[in-house]
Amino acid sequence: MLMAKKGEVKLTPDDIGALAQTGGTVTGTLHVTHSVNIGDVDSGLIANGNGNVAFYANNVKTGEWNNDRLHWIKNIEIGGALNVSGDANFIKNINTKENINAWDLKANGGVYDQGQRVYSFKNPPISANLSQNGWYKDNTTGFIYQWGYIGSTNVIQNFPITFPRNCLNVIVSNADAQGDTVDNAFGYPVNNASFYVATKGSVRGNIAGFPVYWSAVGF
Incomplete structure (x- = not known):
């Protein structure tokens, strides 16, 4: 004014x-x-x-x-993506309700989980079929273990899954029935996809078809 x-x-x-x-x-x-x-x-x-x-x-x-x-000092909420062109350094834990996708994830110490395994390209999960005629595969080493029951033998039986490279052996044991004398169960690989299995009488040496349990390993 x-x-x-x-x-x-x-x-x-x-x-x-x-x-x-x-x-x-x-x-x-x-x-x-x-x-x-x-x-x-x-x-x-x-x-x-x-x-x-x-x-x-x-x-x-x-x-x-x-x-x-x-x-x-307190929490930060981001509705969209967080893009970091340099390093992201965290003093404490990273908590996520979904996946962490990383091209190369390195840890100086251990990587721990609560209830689920931590998988990576070089540490894939195991796979299995836990049925009467089933299998287990370690996808890291390629090791495969298979098992089953055959009610009537003296046959060529297919494995539940084919061994990609080699079937190392087949082990057979008597199951829930046999003849008048002890029947020795036996078997051997035919190829990576099948095996022969039968029982053989301990006295006369005749081949029979009594039931057996079997297992096989390979990779």
Whole structure:
């Protein structure tokens, strides 16, 4: 307000380049030496040192920008993706409700799980069919163990799955029936997909077809 001889001259903020209390637009640089409050006096930004800006919400410090680092005290929620062009360093745990997909995941210590195994390209899960005529395969080494029951023998029987490279041996034992004398169960691989199995009388040496249990190993 300017005083003149014949009265008062009223000036608006625009007349003198000021910012009105009701708000406005700053087109140049705004330099604040202490704090900027948003909404009320207990929330906003406080400059508490050269290169240090603190974030407050309801008079509680939630984070700060210190020189070249952003430090957030509480949780950060991100609705989209978090893209990091450099390293991501975590002091404590990484918790996820879904998968961690990594081209190359390295750990200086152990990698632990609670209830499920940790798998990788070089540490795949085992596979198995736990039925009466079943199999177990270690997908890391390729080792395969197979087993089963045959009610009528003196036959060539297919394995539940084919051994990709080699069947090492077949072991056969008597099952739940045999002849008047002891019948010796026996068998041998025909190829990587099948084996011969039968029983043989201990007295007359005749080949019979009594039931047997069998197992085989290979890779």
